[in-house]
Amino acid sequence: MTPCPQFPDDFRATLVNLFLWRRDVRRFKPTPLPEGALERLLGLASIAPSVGLSQPWRFVVVESRERREAVKACFERCNAEALTSFRGERAALYARLKLAGLNEAPCQFAVFADHATEQGHGLGRLTMPATIEYSAVMAVHTLWLAARAEGIGMGWVSILDPTEMATILDTPPQWTLIGYFCVGYPSQEHSVPELEREGWEVRRPPTIMVR
Numbered sequence: 282m283t284p285c286p287q288f289p290d291d292f293r294a295t296l297v298n299l300f301l302w303r304r305d306v307r308r309f310k311p312t313p314l315p316e317g318a319l320e321r322l323l324g325l326a327s328i329a330p331s332v333g334l335s336q337p338w339r340f341v342v343v344e345s346r347e348r349r350e351a352v353k354a355c356f357e358r359c360n361a362e363a364l365t366s367f368r369g370e371r372a373a374l375y376a377r378l379k380l381a382g383l384n385e386a387p388c389q390f391a392v393f394a395d396h397a398t399e400q401g402h403g404l405g406r407l408t409m410p411a412t413i414e415y416s417a418v419m420a421v422h423t424l425w426l427a428a429r430a431e432g433i434g435m436g437w438v439s440i441l442d443p444t445e446m447a448t449i450l451d452t453p454p455q456w457t458l459i460g461y462f463c464v465g466y467p468s469q470e471h472s473v474p475e476l477e478r479e480g481w482e483v484r485r486p487p488t489i490m491v492r
């Protein structure tokens with residue numbers, strides 16, 4: 282049996298730096314990812330925990346120019362609609378935010394959660410069917426960190442219509458959209474989230490209850 286590796290202090294300090302510098306990235310250099318990098322990152326994402334070991338994440342890599350344009354149009358419409366839900370200063374601030382990197386990101390893919398999968402034999406899903414989506418999100422976060430460790434940035438785009446996205450990407454009806462992801466080398470590095478830098482929101486300490 283392979284012995285469990287040790288994770289010394291300097292590794293832990295580096296790991297904390299990885300968490301601190303991960304960032305949701307929306308500004309990319311045009312440089313494409315090296316050959317095989319995306320496949321490797323998707324492989325690492327698939328080590329993530331999943332309910333009943335169901336591994337329900339499904340990746341749809343979007344290369345077609347027509348489909349990318351359709352995703353961009355979907356985002357622009359949803360974003361314009363979202364803007365109407367804000368008033369005054371908040372609306373003005375929202376309008377200034379950059380909430381996707383669809384024009385620049387050299388690599389783009391969608392993640393879906395497959396509710397029809399028989400992998401895992403339904404373990405853990407009966408009372409909480411949403412655990413299928415939670416599992417797909419675990420894969421996303423694993424990928425996010427793995428990418429950042431290689432200097433690759435990722436941005437999550439959720440300002441999209443899931444029904445329209447399923448049509449654009451021609452996906453099976455049992456797959457639910459988790460998100461659309463823009464990936465590439467960041468053109469800027471920050472330890473503070475963009476929404477905090479822009480004055481939209483601040484990070485706060487955790488809410489913890491003791492019962």
Ligand SMILES: Cc1cc2nc3c(=O)[nH]c(=O)nc-3n(C[C@H](O)[C@H](O)[C@H](O)COP(=O)(O)O)c2cc1C
Nearest residue numbers: 303304305379380381437438439440473474475476
């Ligand atoms: C479920 C989810 C959906 C998100 N959707 C968007 C989005 O549509 N557009 C965007 O710019 N950022 C999106 N984000 C990124 C968040 O705004 C970002 O994670 C947050 O501001 C904290 O910044 P950080 O990831 O750089 O720490 C999303 C993040 C999550 C987890």
